[in-house]
Amino acid sequence: MSQARAIQLESESKTQQRLMVQEDSRQQIAFTSAYTKDYSQPVLAMSEQRLRANARGFMAAMPRVRTHFAVKANAHADILQIFKEEGTCFEVASMAEVDAMLELGVDMETVFYSNPIKSPASVVYGAKNGIVWYSVDTPEEVTKIAAIKPDAKLYLRIEVSNEGSSWPLAGKFGASPAGVEAIIETAKSLSMQICGVTFHVGSQCSNINNWVEGINAAKVLFAKLSGHGFVPELLNIGGGYPLQFTGEEPTIQEIGAAINKELESIPDNIQVMAEPGRFLVGSAGCLVAQVVGIATRDEARWVYLDTGVYGGLLELSLEFPMNMISERTGEAGTWTIAGPTCDSIDVMGRHKLPANTEAEDFIYLPNLGAYCTTCACDFNGFPTPVMHMVD
Ligand SMILES: Cc1ncc(COP(=O)(O)O)c(C=O)c1O
Numbered sequence: 001m002s003q004a005r006a007i008q009l010e011s012e013s014k015t016q017q018r019l020m021v022q023e024d025s026r027q028q029i030a031f032t033s034a035y036t037k038d039y040s041q042p043v044l045a046m047s048e049q050r051l052r053a054n055a056r057g058f059m060a061a062m063p064r065v066r067t068h069f070a071v072k073a074n075a076h077a078d079i080l081q082i083f084k085e086e087g088t089c090f091e092v093a094s095m096a097e098v099d100a101m102l103e104l105g106v107d108m109e110t111v112f113y114s115n116p117i118k119s120p121a122s123v124v125y126g127a128k129n130g131i132v133w134y135s136v137d138t139p140e141e142v143t144k145i146a147a148i149k150p151d152a153k154l155y156l157r158i159e160v161s162n163e164g165s166s167w168p169l170a171g172k173f174g175a176s177p178a179g180v181e182a183i184i185e186t187a188k189s190l191s192m193q194i195c196g197v198t199f200h201v202g203s204q205c206s207n208i209n210n211w212v213e214g215i216n217a218a219k220v221l222f223a224k225l226s227g228h229g230f231v232p233e234l235l236n237i238g239g240g241y242p243l244q245f246t247g248e249e250p251t252i253q254e255i256g257a258a259i260n261k262e263l264e265s266i267p268d269n270i271q272v273m274a275e276p277g278r279f280l281v282g283s284a285g286c287l288v289a290q291v292v293g294i295a296t297r298d299e300a301r302w303v304y305l306d307t308g309v310y311g312g313l314l315e316l317s318l319e320f321p322m323n324m325i326s327e328r329t330g331e332a333g334t335w336t337i338a339g340p341t342c343d344s345i346d347v348m349g350r351h352k353l354p355a356n357t358e359a360e361d362f363i364y365l366p367n368l369g370a371y372c373t374t375c376a377c378d379f380n381g382f383p384t385p386v387m388h389m390v391d
Contacts, residue, residue: 014247016247017244018247021245021323024366025325025364028047028283028366028367029286029325031045032045032288032390033288033327035288036288036327036362039288039290040383041306041383041384041385042287042288042289042290042307042311042312042383042384042385042386043287043288043386043387043388044285044286044312044368044385044386044387045285045387045388045390046074046079046281046285046369046388047285047389047390047391048082048389048390048391049391050283051079051083051086051280051284051369052085052086054279054281054283055069055086055087056086058241058252058274058276058279059086061252061253061255061256062256062259062260064263064272065237065259065263065272066089066273067088067089067274067276068088068089068090068112068273068274068275069083069088069276069277069280070093070114070239070275070276071090071091071092071093071097071277072093072277073281073282073369073370074281074285074369074370074371074373074374075096075100076373076387077103078389079281080100083280084104089106089111089273090104090106090110090111091111091113091114092113092114092115092126093113093114093115094115095121095126098122098125098126098129098131108129108131109131111130111131112135112155112236112273113133113135114135114198114236114275115135116136116138116157117137117138117141118134118144120144120147120148123144123145123148127148132152132153133152133196134152134153134154135154135156135157135198135236136155136157136194137156137157137158137173137183138179138183139182139186142154142186142187142190142192143186143190145192146190146192150190150192151193152192153195153196154187154192154195154196155194155195155196156175156183156194156196156198156221157173157175157198157199157200158175158197158198158199158214158217158221159173159175159176159199160174160199160200160210160213160214160217161207161209161213162200162202163207164202164205164206165202165203165206165240166204166315166320166321167203167204167315167318167320168202169200169203170202174199174200180221180224184224184230188229193230193231194230194232195230195231195232195233196232196233196234196235196236197217197221197222197232197234197236198234198235198237199217199236199237200238200240200275201214201239201240202240203239203277203278204240204242204243204320205241205242206242206248206249208250210240211240211255211258211259212258212262214237215235215262215266219266222270232270233269234272234273235270235271235272235273236272236275237259237272237273237274239274239275239277239278239279240278241274241276241278241279242278243282243367245321245322245323245367277371278371280370281370282367282370283366283367283369285367285368285387286364286365286368286369287364287365287385288363288364289305289362289365289385290305290360290363291303291304291305291306291357291358291359291360291361291362292305292306292340292359293359294335294358300336301334302336302337302338303335303337303357303363304338304339305338305339307340307384308347309341309343309345310341310343310346310377310378310379310382311340311376311383311385312372312373312375312376312384312385313339313365313372314371315371315375316348316349317345317346317348319349322351322365322367324337324351324352324363325363325365325366326353326361326362326363327361327362327363327364328356328358329354330354330355331354331356332353332354333355334350334351335351335352336349336350337349337353340380340382341380341382342380373387
C-alpha cells in the first residue's frame, strides 16, 4: 500500500472514531435528559446495560485475564452487584471497600488489597475478613504485613512508564529496581512470600506500550524472584484502560490485542488479572448539571455550574479530557468553567460551550461514571451529584 493511501485510511478511521464518540455522547445524553425535569441537584445517570456491556467487552478483549473491578472508581452497591453478576472479581483499597465486599457476599479470597500503603488497622481488618493477597512496594509494607498476616501472599508493585496517561500514578507508587532488591531482601528475612508482580500504567492511558513494557518487566522479575526461591503465581496488569473522549484513544480491542500477544510467553501456571476501574464504569455514567450564572470579567467569560471540583469534577481541574455539551445550540464560545463554591481552586479550565449560554441552561458531561460521585463532598453546602440507575 502506498504511504498516501495508508495516511488516507488512517484519517478515515479517525474520522469514523470521532463520529462514534459523538454518537456515544448523544446516547448518553438520551438516557440522562429525563432528569432535567423537576431538577434540584446534579444527577449522575448510570446505565445498567452499559455497565454490563463494558464488563463483557473488557473480558472478551482479554480472555486470559481475570477482571477485578477497582471499587474506588464507583463503589455504589448496585454497580458492585451488577459486576458480580457479570462474573468480575474485585480490588479494594480501604476498610470501607472491604465492608462493601462483605456486604456483597463475595468469596473474600478472591478480593485483592491493591493499595500499596495500608494502615496497620486495615491489614488487620483485611486479614480478619479473609483477604489473602496484599500489594507491596516498599520494605516497610512487607514488615508491616509480616507482623499481622505472616501467611499473606504479596504482589510486588513495580514502577512503569505512565507516559501518555491523563492521570499518572508514577512517583507516589511503584518500586524502583533498587526498591525491588530491598523488598526481596526484607521478604526473605521475614519468611514472607512474594507471589506476584503488579504495575499501573496511569489512569486514562492512551499509550499501549506502557502495558507491553510492564508485562516484560514482570517477566524479568519473575525470573529474579524464582532465583531467590519464591514461587511466582500472579501477574496483575492493573488499571488505566481509557474511555473514548476524542476517538483518538486506543480501543479496548487494540489494547487487548497487544496485551494478549505479550501474555503468550507467560507460563500457564501464572494467573493473570487486571484491575479496570474507569473503563468499566466511566462510559455508563452521564452527569447533568445546571448553569448557576455567567460572568464577564474583563475579556474573559465565565460559566459557573452548580457542581465543580468539590462536587465530583476534580479531574477536570487538571485538564483531564472532557466533553461538555449544552442543551442549547448555537455558535460555540470559549468559557472558563467554575464550580459554585467560594474557593478559587474550584475552576475547571476553559471549554467550548454556546456563546449565548445563560443561567439555568442544562449541561451534560458524558463519561463521568468513574471518580465523580466517589470524589464529591458537599463543601459550602452545595449538594453532591446524586446517582440514579437507568436501564
Ligand atoms: C491499585 C489500583 N488499581 C486499579 C486502579 C484503577 O485504575 P483505572 O480506573 O485507571 O482503571 C487504580 C486507580 O487509581 C489503582 O490505584
